[in-house]
Amino acid sequence: MILCYKKNYRKIILCTNCLISKNKEINKRKWEDVIEVVNLLVGGIKNMICFDKESINKLDHLYRINLINSCTGFKSANLLGTIDIKGNKNLAIFSSITHLGSDPCLICFILRPKSEFRNTYDNIIEKGFFTVNHVNKNDVGDAHHTSAKYPKNVSEFDKTNLEEEFIGDFIAPYVKSSKIKLGCKYVNEYNIKENGTILVIASIEELYIDENILEDDGWLKLENAGTVAINGLDGYVETQLLNRFDYARPKKEEGG
Numbered sequence: 485m486i487l488c489y490k491k492n493y494r495k496i497i498l499c500t501n502c503l504i505s506k507n508k509e510i511n512k513r514k515w516e517d518v519i520e521v522v523n524l525l526v527g528g529i530k531n532m533i534c535f536d537k538e539s540i541n542k543l544d545h546l547y548r549i550n551l552i553n554s555c556t557g558f559k560s561a562n563l564l565g566t567i568d569i570k571g572n573k574n575l576a577i578f579s580s581i582t583h584l585g586s587d588p589c590l591i592c593f594i595l596r597p598k599s600e601f602r603n604t605y606d607n608i609i610e611k612g613f614f615t616v617n618h619v620n621k622n623d624v625g626d627a628h629h630t631s632a633k634y635p636k637n638v639s640e641f642d643k644t645n646l647e648e649e650f651i652g653d654f655i656a657p658y659v660k661s662s663k664i665k666l667g668c669k670y671v672n673e674y675n676i677k678e679n680g681t682i683l684v685i686a687s688i689e690e691l692y693i694d695e696n697i698l699e700d701d702g703w704l705k706l707e708n709a710g711t712v713a714i715n716g717l718d719g720y721v722e723t724q725l726l727n728r729f730d731y732a733r734p735k736k737e738e739g740g
């Protein structure tokens with residue numbers, strides 16, 4: 485079965501788009517008809533569905549968000565805990581937290597355009613510190629709910645079963661149930677002019693890890709933490725370790 489959305493087949497693109505946008509449950513029979521027609525017209529790669537740039541641009545808005553958010557693979561699932569100068573706490577889910585370097589220990593994340601209020605960002609700028617808390621499998625529903633737009637004076641800790649935890653003299657709230665948590669300090673930011681997002685850079689100031697997760701060589705067995713990953717914008721998955729490997733070196737030439 486080949487489905488190829490290419491420039492020359494605009495009629496088919498429009499047809500599939502309206503099927504997608506009008507019926508949440510895509511009418512399977514019609515969908516298969518379309519595939520059959522395209523199959524006749526296009527030479528493609530067997531069992532692969534192909535979208536070119538023009539057809540992506542024409543997709544139904546939500547369909548496109550789902551497609552593009554899923555196509556780069558699984559992302560990390562973290563809750564960012566912050567507090568403002570008045571003591572209002574905030575918790576929000578982020579899927580863009582990424583390791584930036586180990587020496588110095590830096591992380592980064594992408595903040596959506598500031599066209600609307602962004603409590604997490606504003607609090608980070610006000611106080612300079614925030615926490616990053618792994619989402620574990622028992623918390624996925626509540627973690628997802630933190631993406632709801634609550635006003636600044638409403639804490640997501642009060643709207644979910646996620647409990648706040650202040651550790652030592654770190655000023656930002658941690659998530660109690662989280663088994664891996666980082667205390668971070670704002671370092672810098674870069675505006676991404678291509679789409680108005682902001683790349684925020686932060687240093688790791690402290691790190692809390694459940695003792696069952698830390699291996700002898702410093703590696704964290706994340707599946708023991710029940711840490712989940714995110715597929716797209718609304719799918720949460722458990723993980724299972726397949727293997728760990730030695731540091732990879734080039735293969736020796738045969739007979740060399």
Ligand SMILES: Cc1cc2nc3c(=O)[nH]c(=O)nc-3n(C[C@H](O)[C@H](O)[C@H](O)COP(=O)(O)O)c2cc1C
Pocket residue numbers: 574575576577578579580581593594595596601602603604605628630631632633634714716717718
């Ligand atoms: C699965 C998921 C991942 C998200 N990842 C990000 C992200 O990486 N960056 C971002 O700016 N917003 C992200 N969001 C949206 C924020 O969670 C949402 O805007 C939230 O309301 C921000 O809260 P705040 O205004 O309290 O900061 C994500 C939402 C979901 C559901």
